Amino acid sequence: MAYETIEVRTEAEKVGVITLNRPKQLNALNDQLMTELGQALRAFDADDSIGCIIVTGSERAFAAGADIAAMAKYSFQDVYKGDFITRNWETIRSIRKPVIGAVAGFALGGGCELAMMCDFIIAADNAKFGQPEIKIGVIPGAGGTQRLPRAIGKSKAMDMALTARMMDATEAERSGLVSRVVPLDKLMEETLAAALVICSFSPIAVMAAKETVNRSFESSLSDGLMYERRVFHALFATQDQKEGMDAFLNKRTPNFTAQ
Numbered sequence: 001m002a003y004e005t006i007e008v009r010t011e012a013e014k015v016g017v018i019t020l021n022r023p024k025q026l027n028a029l030n031d032q033l034m035t036e037l038g039q040a041l042r043a044f045d046a047d048d049s050i051g052c053i054i055v056t057g058s059e060r061a062f063a064a065g066a067d068i069a070a071m072a073k074y075s076f077q078d079v080y081k082g083d084f085i086t087r088n089w090e091t092i093r094s095i096r097k098p099v100i101g102a103v104a105g106f107a108l109g110g111g112c113e114l115a116m117m118c119d120f121i122i123a124a125d126n127a128k129f130g131q132p133e134i135k136i137g138v139i140p141g142a143g144g145t146q147r148l149p150r151a152i153g154k155s156k157a158m159d160m161a162l163t164a165r166m167m168d169a170t171e172a173e174r175s176g177l178v179s180r181v182v183p184l185d186k187l188m189e190e191t192l193a194a195a196l197v198i199c200s201f202s203p204i205a206v207m208a209a210k211e212t213v214n215r216s217f218e219s220s221l222s223d224g225l226m227y228e229r230r231v232f233h234a235l236f237a238t239q240d241q242k243e244g245m246d247a248f249l250n251k252r253t254p255n256f257t258a259q
């Protein structure tokens with residue numbers, strides 16, 4: 001499929017890589033980009049040869065937010081009737097394979113929110129995260145007020161949403177927003193290495209692990225624990241569980257088949 005605002009490629013025939021590509025606008029997220037991103041994510045999710053997906057931007061910007069030029073003239077009627085955001089921003093939530101955000105440069109506003117929709121974030125040492133919407137008379141609208149406090153706690157989330165200050169990569173890692181910080185020139189190499197580790201495991205177990213961790217954000221502890229237990233039990237019905245445990249006991253590399 002021909003895309004105009006993203007680039008799509010496959011690495012090692014197993015990892016789908018989606019690069020946001022509106023360099024002149026620092027990858028500002030407009031309707032076309034979010035629609036194309038959703039299409040590319042869905043295509044990789046449906047492709048049995050793909051085990052993990054990476055979403056990334058440029059060295060200067062992962063994404064500097066929603067496209068302010070596109071939004072500036074919208075009325076309430078436009079955004080409400082057009083279901084602005086929900087209609088094409090949430091596709092990533094329905095992707096069942098792991099999605100890693102590889103973030104360099106600015107991840108601001110909707111860009112920070114998109115990064116937080118990924119399953120985890122690997123940041124380059126030049127990454128800067130922020131929710132500066134307050135500076136342009138609005139608030140985060142794609143999950144920033146909800147995912148940020150869950151990721152870094154109320155005080156820091158309030159600080160970012162109310163003062164619009166940016167958080168650098170070191171602080172983002174210390175706060176739990178990102179899982180690792182790597183040198184800028186190693187960002188893709190390290191993220192790809194992480195993706196290939198994930199690809200080496202049972203795709204069924206990987207999918208189940210993602211689903212179960214995500215469940216923790218939607219349920220009470222006891223409901224979440226029960227859900228985890230049942231999924232854990234269910235994995236004993238898979239061939240991959242037999243294979244994984246047998247390979248461990250016989251000191252050999254497992255050959256997972258997604259069965």
Ligand code: CO8
Nearest residue numbers: 024025026028064065066067068069108109110132141142
């Ligand atoms: N939208 C549109 N264009 C942008 C955006 C953006 N968010 N960010 C940068 N650009 C454009 C600039 O207008 C500029 O274009 P031009 O060269 O034609 O003037 C070009 O990118 C380069 O930007 P700068 O010259 O400003 O570069 P600097 O290095 O000086 O500054 C910054 C970089 C700090 C990133 C600065 O560009 C900036 O502050 N950008 C805006 C950041 C922002 O406010 N983001 C939040 C937007 S609101 C939002 O995301 C709401 C999300 C709600 C849900 C999403 C719904 C769709």
